[in-house]
Amino acid sequence: MKNVPVPAHIERRFAPTALMLGNIVTGCSVLAPAGMLSELSSGLDVSIRDAGLLITFGAVMLCIGSPLTAWLTSRIERRSLLTTTLAVLALTNAVSAFAPDYATLLVVRLVMLAVGALYTPQAAGTAALIVAPEKRGSTIAFIFVGWSLAAAVASRYGWRAAYGGIGLIGFFSFLLLTWRLPGGLVGAPVDLKTWAEVGRNRTIALLLLITTLQMSGQFVVFTFMGPLLTKLTDAGPDAVGLVFALYGVCGFTGVAIATRIVDSWGAYKTSLLFTVVMLTGVIGWAVSAGIYPLMACSVAVWGLGFASTNSMQQVRLVGAAPAPASASVSLNTSLLYIGQAVGSAIGGMLFARDLLHGAGYVAAAFIALALMVVILTKPRRAAALST
Secondary structure, eight states: OOOOOOSOHHHHHHHHHHHHHHHHHHHHHHHGGGGOHHHHHHHHTOOHHHHHHHHHHHHHHHHHHHHHHHHHTTTSOHHHHHHHHHHHHHHHHHHHTTOOSHHHHHHHHHHHHHHHTTHHHHHHHHHHHHSOGGGHHHHHHHHHHGGGHHHHHHHHHOHHHHHHHHHHHHHHHHHHHHHHSOSOOOOOOOOHHHHHHHHTOHHHHHHHHHHHHHHHHHHHHHTTHHHHHHHHHOOOHHHHHHHHHHHHHHHHHHHHHHHHHHHHHOHHHHHHHHHHHHHHHHHHHHHTTTOHHHHHHHHHHHHHHHHHHHHHHHHHHHHHOSTTHHHHHHHHHHHHHHHHHHHHHHHHHHHHTTOTTHHHHHHHHHHHHHHHHHHHTOOSSGGGTTO
């Protein structure tokens, strides 16, 4: 990537903060419906499963848009690209708060995510240009900490307030990014040769499969976590919000731990550890279904693993092939959203058939498969710890 001098130290300090806040807005935009399916269902007069399709269809849009926008926008100056994206996210979230019906909300969401698909991979690449290498792990942590915040807020205050709040945060993030991100930053261009190099790398292919399996398994349950808690345990809005909050806080804690041990353990061992932790939490959900305290504790354990494994996936992809990293990370983001679409579709089918207890076991099966693939990617030499 092209290195561009940053004119002032204060911009080095606050530009990463602006990027992190933008990633929180992006994560909330993607996952907000998961925490308010019941509210969306009653407010828009649709079924829980139809409300869940907001995530499924949105994930399809994201998985197509992420690599496509990475290719189309790779030569665009980063401040212009990222601020424009945040402006669209802020506007479409604000419009969503006033959507009169389900069809309007779905159309606005698809527009939102078609543009928003480029933010997270491009923000990660931009952070690499302006943040010292030893701080990149902590920067990634902030990408994931906000992904469950909207869900917790929505369960307590309603879906219109949640969308409006995300829009306001997006507008603030837009102003901060415009003010503090240095101009003139341009990433390495992505072309067909880059995609071909990624496709020929066996390790990258296996790592991308891990992402797909992990996300598919999690979203079988995560998309419908609120309604499942309500049906299985009679949990109210506050109790549901608490579980989502535990998920987010433990996710941040898990990433903080992962970034502290990865240098000594290596990315493979760290990824293996947190995949096991995530699987333990999901199995705990399945086995304890119907008992609120145990389900909440299981979600906390699950949360420790979910963001950590995503972070390690990116570290391992860069280590496997540094040159085409921008393309492989973008493709990983795309497959992350494919996993969301697959998992939420399966979860919706199970929920519609009232197979509430089965969802946890299906989720655990996907993540167990992911763990098996993680083991297959064990480095052959001790020197390859970063892959």
